[in-house]
Amino acid sequence: MNEDFKALLGEAxxxxxxLCGGQVIGVRMAMAGLRELGIKEPRGKEGRDLVIFVEIDRCPVDAIIAVTGRTPGRRSIKMMDYGKQAATFVDAGASRAVRVSVKTGCFEKAALIARTLAGFQDEQQALYEALAAMDEEELLSIRRVSVAIEPRDLPGEALQTVVCxxxxxxxxxxxxxGGNGLxxxxxxxxxxxxxxxxxSETDA
Ligand SMILES: [Zn+2]
Ligand SMILES: [Zn+2]
Structure with missing residues (x-):
């Protein structure tokens, strides 16, 4: 593991x-997404308009949040409940987006690599190392996509507030x-x- 990766994994x-496979994979997904968008400092100016759509509510999401500094509360993490290990990194200001998805079968490949690695305390550690070290093309699929974010979904002030x-x-x-005048x-x-x-008891 290189030092940058190690530091980010530590934060995740x-x-x-x-520590889990999801953290290793999530850090790799986030690093790939940021790199493809040319964002070096996601918490700095160049990351200002970064919005990430995550397609699963499992471990890798936390790694993506830790690496990028995006959060649901700031509307910069969008939870898409697809159950898929994928995320789309959108630079809303530059209208550029890249979808990063985990390739089917990569865990099996990582397990094979792990068996060739020596010096790890246990199988899990070797598997994490293999996931961290395997070629990106083996682990991730990376594609340019386009995402239209509605103004009502963008970070910033609420566009409208009404009372039901x-x-x-x-x-x-x-x-x-709306409808029927209501x-x-x-x-x-x-x-x-x-x-x-x-x-409640007082309703009875
Ligand atoms: Zn986990
Ligand atoms: Zn209501």
């Missing part, structure tokens, strides 16, 4: 809480649903929600 492990006419809660960034939040409009209300 600190943020994520453990059913539940009375505030809805930001044009996530409301402005409603999505749960009220669609009748679909990830939680169910539990009646």
């Amino acid at each position: 492990v600190r943020f994520h809480g453990h 006419q059913k539940c009375g809660e505030t809805v930001k960034d044009m996530r409301q649903v 402005i409603l939040c999505k749960p009220c409009a669609l009748g679909l929600c990830y939680y169910k209300e539990i009646p």
Whole structure:
């Protein structure tokens, strides 16, 4: 592992809480994405308009956040729930984007490489080293893509704030649903929600 990679992996492990294959792969994905966009200092000026779409909610995402400094709270990490080990790095200012995806079968290849490595305490360590050392073409697929980010999805001030006419809660960034003369939040409009209300004792 070279020193730059080691330092970034260290930051990822600190943020994520453990060393795993996902951290090694996530750091490699982030380094590839930044390199392709010509961004050396993601936390500096040249990374100002960097937005990353991640396609899985697993380990590599934390590595990508740690390396790039992007966060969901600043709207610069977009969670796309595809269950795929891929991320698209978008320089929204320059309208350039690159999608980096993990190649199928790379873990098997890494396991083969790991068997040839000597001097590691255990199989896992050797596997991480193999994932870190294997050729990028074996690990990642990198493609230019185009991404149109809606103004309502960009970092910055909320474009609009409304109040749902059913539940009375505030809805930001044009996530409301209109129609029939009503402005409603999505749960009220669609009748679909990830939680169910539990009646409190005072309601009974
Ligand atoms: Zn992990
Ligand atoms: Zn509502």
